[in-house]
Amino acid sequence: xxxxxxxxxxxxxxxxxxxxxxxxxxxxxxxxxxxxxxxxxxxxxxxxxxxxxxxxxxxxxxxxxxxxxxxxxxxxxxxxxxxxxxxxxxxxxxxxxxxxxxxxxxxxxxxxxxxxxxxxxxxxxxxxxxxxxxxxxxxxxxxxxxxxxxxxxxxxxxxxxxxxxxxxxxxxxxxxxxxxxxxxxxxxxxxxxxxxxxxxxxxxxxxxxxxxxxxxxxxxxxxxxxxxxxxxxxxxxxxxxxxxxxxxxxxxxxxxxxxxxxxxxxxxxxxxxxxxxxxxxxxxxxxxxxxxxxxxxxxxxxxxxxxxxxxxxxxxxxxxxxxxxxxxxxxxxxxxxxxx
Numbered sequence: 001x002x003x004x005x006x007x008x009x010x011x012x013x014x015x016x017x018x019x020x021x022x023x024x025x026x027x028x029x030x031x032x033x034x035x036x037x038x039x040x041x042x043x044x045x046x047x048x049x050x051x052x053x054x055x056x057x058x059x060x061x062x063x064x065x066x067x068x069x070x071x072x073x074x075x076x077x078x079x080x081x082x083x084x085x086x087x088x089x090x091x092x093x094x095x096x097x098x099x100x101x102x103x104x105x106x107x108x109x110x111x112x113x114x115x116x117x118x119x120x121x122x123x124x125x126x127x128x129x130x131x132x133x134x135x136x137x138x139x140x141x142x143x144x145x146x147x148x149x150x151x152x153x154x155x156x157x158x159x160x161x162x163x164x165x166x167x168x169x170x171x172x173x174x175x176x177x178x179x180x181x182x183x184x185x186x187x188x189x190x191x192x193x194x195x196x197x198x199x200x201x202x203x204x205x206x207x208x209x210x211x212x213x214x215x216x217x218x219x220x221x222x223x224x225x226x227x228x229x230x231x232x233x234x235x236x237x238x239x240x241x242x243x244x245x246x247x248x249x250x251x252x253x254x255x256x257x258x259x260x261x262x263x264x265x266x267x268x269x270x271x272x273x274x275x276x277x278x279x280x281x282x283x284x285x286x287x288x289x290x291x292x293x294x295x296x297x298x299x300x301x302x303x304x305x306x307x308x309x310x311x312x313x314x315x316x317x318x319x320x321x322x323x324x325x326x327x328x329x330x331x332x333x334x335x336x337x338x339x340x
Contacts, residue, residue, distance in 0.1 A: 001036040027150060040095055047091045047109070051135030055079075065127055072096070072122035073113045077130045080274050082137065085265060086130060087272040091244055103157070105150040106164055126270075144174045152200035160195065166203040173211070182211050202230040203273070209239060219243075232271070234260060238279045241287060250291040256292070260284045282311040289321060298329035 002010050003025040013022055023035050037045065044066055048054065065074070073093035077086040083233050095098055098116045101107040119123055135143075151168045158164060165188035172181040185208040192201035205226035213219045223243060227236050241256035261284050268275065276283075289304035302325035309318035 001032070001039060003032050027153075028104040029150075030103050030107035033101045033107060037095075037100060038097075042195050043095055045095050045099075047093075048131060049133070049135070052078075052131050052133050055130040055132050057129050062129065065129075071125040072120060072123065073099075074125045074127045074129075076127060077269055078274075079132045080136070081133065083277055084274045085268045085277055087269050087274050088126065089131075090124070092127070092129070098332065104154050105147060106161070107152070123332070125221065137334045140174055140200050144171045147171050157236065160191065162192055162198055162200040162204055164206065165191070166200070169204075169207060178211065182208070182215075183262060185211065197229070199230075199272070201232045202226065202236070205230070206233070206235050206239065226291075227311070234263060234268075234279065238283070245287060245291050245294075248294075250295050253291050254288060257284045257288045261288075282308050285311070289318075289325065293321075293325055296332075298325045298332060302326035302329060 001021045001023050002013075003023055010020055019039075021035075021039055023032060025032065033047075046054075046062075048121040073090055075088040076091040077088040078089040078091070090113055091160070093109075096116055098119075099112045102107050102111065108136060113124065115284075116122075147167070148171050151164060151171060154160070155164055155168065165184060169181040169184040169188070172178070172184060185204055189201075189208055192198060192204055209219045209226065212222065220243070223236070223240060227240060230236060237256050237260055240300050241253045241260070244250070244253035244256065253319055260280055263280050265277075265280060278284075285304050285308035287302045287310065291296075292301035292304055302322050305318050305322035305325060309315065309322055312318065
């Protein structure tokens, strides 16, 4: 279904045999998606946005998965940005008129899937199909300008949705309205505090810590609060490690960085959310190198920078710091030998 393309997409789709329907865009993502669902003829729905790609999703493997499936839906793996860890999303479900989207932006289909699953006594499965989202590369200004009025209209209808509050803050920050973004996140943090535990609240706290820290504020108390509520969130481990390092508490920072390096990335999708993969490798090694150098453990520091350089050979800074650290280690060894 086309909602107003201005390029050659409709013609290209028709050349490849697609049935094309036209529907006027009404600033409502759920409505557009539901119209498309009503036109679908297949037994199963695979929901993919225009800026997403199915990675290594060969047709025979998908057909084998679905041929004798008793599940009402499957959660796939979604990588939301290049260089991030994937997480589970509900993207594959039976073509069922009960399963429809809700909400004009960040539209949700999960409640409908769970209702239908409960009514039919069917389970929801997991599969290893991977979707890669490419829409966050390059300038996001056009999306921010589109999404801002939609989010403003949607939040009064869904005021407790912390993800939508977080997205509004990201949009405002992206449009250069940082003070407004901080205000939105501050209010959202208060909302999170007033409610039962919500895993999406960690998005609010991590961005609030980041923005206030950028402004030079003391975020120690806010960070401690977030770590207490979300002790397993790896972004908070990373933020606290950097805070410890900047305050000279290098041994504490090293413990957190070692924890990051020990994370089993294969277990992250079911835990969620998505993380920048570099905090589990390149960035953690670089930060360890700095902590070890400041502790005078120069040989270990050089090894840490060497590992960071191995991951990103194009980063000449890692190589330079590695050489400095190993040079200090050799000098220290020479001094010890001379003293004896």
